[in-house]
Amino acid sequence: MNPSRVIGLLGPVLDRADRGRDRWDKWRPTVAVCQHEDLLVERFELLYQRRFRRLAEQVCRDIRSVSPETAVCPHAIELADPWDFEEVYGVLYDFVQAYDFDLEHSDYLVHITTGSHVAQICWFLLCESRHLPARLLQTSPPKRGAKPLSAGDFSVIDLDLSRYDKLMSRFARATEGDICLLKSGIQTRNPVFNELIARIEKVALGCRDPILLMGATGAGKSHLARRIYELKRSHHQLAGAFVEVNCATLRGDALMSTLFGHEKGAFTGATRDRPGLLRAADSGLLFLDEVAELGLDEQAMLLRAIEEKRFLPLGADREAESDFQLICGTNRDLQQEVAQGRFREDLLVRIHLWTFCLPGLAERSEDIEPNLSYELEHFGRTQGVKVVFQRDAARDFLDFATSPRARWSANFRDLNGAVRRMAVLAADGRIDRAIVREEIARLEASWATGASPGDAVAELLGEAEIDLFDRAQLAEVIRVCRASRSLSEAGRELFAVSRQKKKSSNDADRLRKYLARFGLRWEALARADR
Amino acid sequence: MIQIDGSRGEGGGQILRSSLALSLATGQAFRIDGIRAGRKKPGLMRQHLTAVRAAAEVGRAELEGDRIGSTRLRFAPRGCRGGDYAFAVGTAGSATLVLQTVLPALCLASSPSSLVLEGGTHNPWSPPFDFLDRAFLPLVGRMGPRIRARLIRHGFYPAGGGRFELEIEPVERIEPLVLCERGEIRGRRVRALCAGLPAQIGERETARVVDKLGWDPACVSVEEIRDSAGPGNILLVEIECTHLGEVFCGFGQRGVKAEAVADAAVAEIRDWLAAGVPVGPHLADQLMLPIALAGSGRFRTLPLSRHSSTNLDVIGQFVELDARVEEIDHRVVEVELRADAGQGSGS
Numbered sequence: 001m002n003p004s005r006v007i008g009l010l011g012p013v014l015d016r017a018d019r020g021r022d023r024w025d026k027w028r029p030t031v032a033v034c035q036h037e038d039l040l041v042e043r044f045e046l047l048y049q050r051r052f053r054r055l056a057e058q059v060c061r062d063i064r065s066v067s068p069e070t071a072v073c074p075h076a077i078e079l080a081d082p083w084d085f086e087e088v089y090g091v092l093y094d095f096v097q098a099y100d101f102d103l104e105h106s107d108y109l110v111h112i113t114t115g116s117h118v119a120q121i122c123w124f125l126l127c128e129s130r131h132l133p134a135r136l137l138q139t140s141p142p143k144r145g146a147k148p149l150s151a152g153d154f155s156v157i158d159l160d161l162s163r164y165d166k167l168m169s170r171f172a173r174a175t176e177g178d179i180c181l182l183k184s185g186i187q188t189r190n191p192v193f194n195e196l197i198a199r200i201e202k203v204a205l206g207c208r209d210p211i212l213l214m215g216a217t218g219a220g221k222s223h224l225a226r227r228i229y230e231l232k233r234s235h236h237q238l239a240g241a242f243v244e245v246n247c248a249t250l251r252g253d254a255l256m257s258t259l260f261g262h263e264k265g266a267f268t269g270a271t272r273d274r275p276g277l278l279r280a281a282d283s284g285l286l287f288l289d290e291v292a293e294l295g296l297d298e299q300a301m302l303l304r305a306i307e308e309k310r311f312l313p314l315g316a317d318r319e320a321e322s323d324f325q326l327i328c329g330t331n332r333d334l335q336q337e338v339a340q341g342r343f344r345e346d347l348l349v350r351i352h353l354w355t356f357c358l359p360g361l362a363e364r365s366e367d368i369e370p371n372l373s374y375e376l377e378h379f380g381r382t383q384g385v386k387v388v389f390q391r392d393a394a395r396d397f398l399d400f401a402t403s404p405r406a407r408w409s410a411n412f413r414d415l416n417g418a419v420r421r422m423a424v425l426a427a428d429g430r431i432d433r434a435i436v437r438e439e440i441a442r443l444e445a446s447w448a449t450g451a452s453p454g455d456a457v458a459e460l461l462g463e464a465e466i467d468l469f470d471r472a473q474l475a476e477v478i479r480v481c482r483a484s485r486s487l488s489e490a491g492r493e494l495f496a497v498s499r500q501k502k503k504s505s506n507d508a509d510r511l512r513k514y515l516a517r518f519g520l521r522w523e524a525l526a527r528a529d530r
Numbered sequence: 531m532i533q534i535d536g537s538r539g540e541g542g543g544q545i546l547r548s549s550l551a552l553s554l555a556t557g558q559a560f561r562i563d564g565i566r567a568g569r570k571k572p573g574l575m576r577q578h579l580t581a582v583r584a585a586a587e588v589g590r591a592e593l594e595g596d597r598i599g600s601t602r603l604r605f606a607p608r609g610c611r612g613g614d615y616a617f618a619v620g621t622a623g624s625a626t627l628v629l630q631t632v633l634p635a636l637c638l639a640s641s642p643s644s645l646v647l648e649g650g651t652h653n654p655w656s657p658p659f660d661f662l663d664r665a666f667l668p669l670v671g672r673m674g675p676r677i678r679a680r681l682i683r684h685g686f687y688p689a690g691g692g693r694f695e696l697e698i699e700p701v702e703r704i705e706p707l708v709l710c711e712r713g714e715i716r717g718r719r720v721r722a723l724c725a726g727l728p729a730q731i732g733e734r735e736t737a738r739v740v741d742k743l744g745w746d747p748a749c750v751s752v753e754e755i756r757d758s759a760g761p762g763n764i765l766l767v768e769i770e771c772t773h774l775g776e777v778f779c780g781f782g783q784r785g786v787k788a789e790a791v792a793d794a795a796v797a798e799i800r801d802w803l804a805a806g807v808p809v810g811p812h813l814a815d816q817l818m819l820p821i822a823l824a825g826s827g828r829f830r831t832l833p834l835s836r837h838s839s840t841n842l843d844v845i846g847q848f849v850e851l852d853a854r855v856e857e858i859d860h861r862v863v864e865v866e867l868r869a870d871a872g873q874g875s876g877s
Binding site: 022024025034035036037038039040062065066067068069148149150151 | 571575576577579580598599618619620621623648649687688689690691726759760761783784785
């Protein structure tokens with residue numbers, strides 16, 4: 001350790017002797033700093049208010065007496081009100097700025113026991129911000145039963161928290177928890193992905209800058225944006241809501257008003273005021289997915305909203321204000337969009353400060369197993385049915401899923417769909433090898449045609465509100481129907497197990513009734529296909 | 531290189547100070563480990579560091595490990611020289627202890643020295659200036675070197691700030707000392723020094739001493755000290771005998787009654803008087819080192835404290851000699867040190 005240099009304020013009360021008593025009878029913090037046998041103070045920079053000059057002189061004399069090793073340097077300062085934060089900070093800041101620190105040869109300690117509480121706070125802030133490259137020195141009077149007239153105690157507080165092992169291990173645990181939150185508790189193994197998440201954790205908690213998430217369809221951009229929101233919220237960095245909008249789904253006035261709001265009568269159909277999603281996201285997080293789909297007008301508005309935190313709703317004559325954390329998602333090369341004049345360069349500069357590319361599932365084959373367990377568990381939790389793989393079936397599926405044959409072109413959407421289908425079809429909650437075999441064929445077929453297996457439902461039902469549970473089941477039913485020549489044939493296959501337990505069965509009727517629940521008829525299925 | 535185990539015996543700063551003094555006087559380098567091991571705050575404290583640096587200055591020594599809290603030190607002197615020196619020691623440190631480390635070497639230097647020592651001169655747990663001046667230095671003078679000491683200002687714990695000066699006329703070799711008789715008691719002085727404290731404290735201390743020992747109250751004096759930096763009180767009892775003077779003391783402390791301060795000194799004096807020996811326990815401690823450097827000597831004292839035994843061990847590591855501690859009766863021992871023809875404790 002280098003010799004110590006102490007910087008401290010003269011304490012007009014604490015460093016003064018009590019009336020009628022010998023000053024050596026009293027614990028005086030500034031003098032006591034230089035009385036410790038295990039603290040060698042090479043130099044003491046003593047700041048004192050000009051009106052306490054005589055006290056300062058006496059303290060300097062006494063320090064020289066108890067500590068000939070110490071060079072005491074008094075510095076007069078002007079302090080009209082030691083309780084005025086601005087003034088005290090300014091005075092101490094000036095001193096620190098003008099001081100020539102010799103960090104190579106000296107350790108600096110700032111004595112925080114003397115001076116007003118405001119001064120103490122200012123010292124702390126100066127150290128914390130590293131304007132003052134010192135550790136805090138706290139002194140305290142002798143404890144009861146200590147040697148009479150002893151110098152009391154001192155402790156050195158280093159604000160560099162990395163020096164405290166226990167704190168660091170707690171922080172490490174907290175960070176682990178944060179990272180776990182970002183990964184939805186999935187024990188991912190892919191090093192690239194894990195590094196990416198660790199970086200996102202740092203950036204998300206370290207600043208409020210916009211974040212750009214890049215990645216293919218289904219790579220989990222939206223999911224991750226929500227997790228980032230939850231993380232920031234758990235750290236009290238966000239108080240508002242999570243607002244998500246897919247820019248590809250809206251066009252023109254609808255998009256403008258969805259984002260920025262409108263006033264009644266702004267355009268045909270604007271029968272009421274609408275605050276818009278930007279305002280809904282005030283003090284929260286706005287996730288703009290497919291941000292490249294924004295028109296140039298919307299881009300200009302968005303840029304202003306990011307830079308000025310204000311924008312003009314449609315038809316309004318006064319600007320609205322909103323302060324939100326922005327996350328954008330895209331699958332497009334935005335540089336190229338800029339080159340082709342479809343995306344504003346200045347907006348790109350603002351939003352791609354922190355850009356993270358989410359790898360596709362096929363590039364993260366080691367993460368398929370933990371995600372598979374997660375999806376199954378999630379299914380069980382939301383549907384109230386526990387579903388497990390038979391051991392061989394799990395191996396079959398993973399062998400396929402991690403092989404080059406598995407393209408996972410829709411990434412997690414594919415995996416999620418596969419799990420749902422297998423879970424729904426699993427008799428007694430056990431996914432067997434036959435179900436897996438069937439699912440593999442289904443996935444391969446969809447990747448071969450480029451269509452997702454769930455698409456048939458959307459094709460027939462449009463954007464109808466339908467549970468995923470039903471959607472997965474229905475998709476399989478449709479597939480079987482289309483592969484069958486008649487309603488009866490499809491029924492026989494679909495109810496192959498249960499029909500054996502019945503004396504008589506009308507599979508065709510059962511299937512017809514099932515389809516009717518969704519407003520579907522056999523004829524319509526067949527026509528759509530052939 | 532001589533290897534010293536600093537944790538041995540009572541493991542305090544004394545092992546370090548004796549090692550420094552012997553290293554300087556004999557020109558042998560040493561390394562010490564475990565400095566003040568087992569203490570609440572182990573390693574070198576400020577007062578030890580001051581002693582180390584003073585010794586290094588006098589001996590132009592190479593140093594390693596001279597830091598606060600260091601439990602290891604390497605000290606390699608490169609020739610001791612007389613001259614003008616000034617050493618100042620901080621608050622709890624005693625200037626007399628700093629003197630201990632450099633005095634033997636300066637007594638053997640090739641030129642005279644003058645020393646200014648600042649700090650505590652009358653600190654608890656250290657020999658007060660009066661002990662050096664009235665008991666120890668006259669005996670050193672009898673071994674050859676001429677030393678004049680002058681107290682300029684008193685320094686008490688905790689304010690320190692005292693000062694004394696020494697003139698040393700060195701000799702080529704230190705003569706042996708034999709001190710087995712104290713002779714007649716010729717004079718007694720019971721002094722109480724009071725700085726910034728009521729004289730009444732000193733009056734009670736001195737009255738208690740003459741009362742307990744049955745001495746003539748005329749030998750009492752209470753001195754008011756005005757020059758010190760801070761308050762303090764010490765009780766000094768000087769006994770002048772035919773063959774030496776001894777000094778006993780009691781340290782006034784906050785929360786300790788004047789009578790209790792006197793009683794502690796009285797107990798020590800009674801032991802010494804009863805044993806009939808010349809050398810008291812503290813003087814025994816101090817005398818061993820110059821006698822070892824002389825090559826031989828003999829004295830009678832009270833049974834050795836652990837402190838003194840440790841000191842004797844350290845001496846044996848620097849000087850080839852045969853140390854004999856013979857118990858004369860249950861309260862008297864005779865310590866004899868003799869040059870050893872290369873087969874003593876040092877080999």
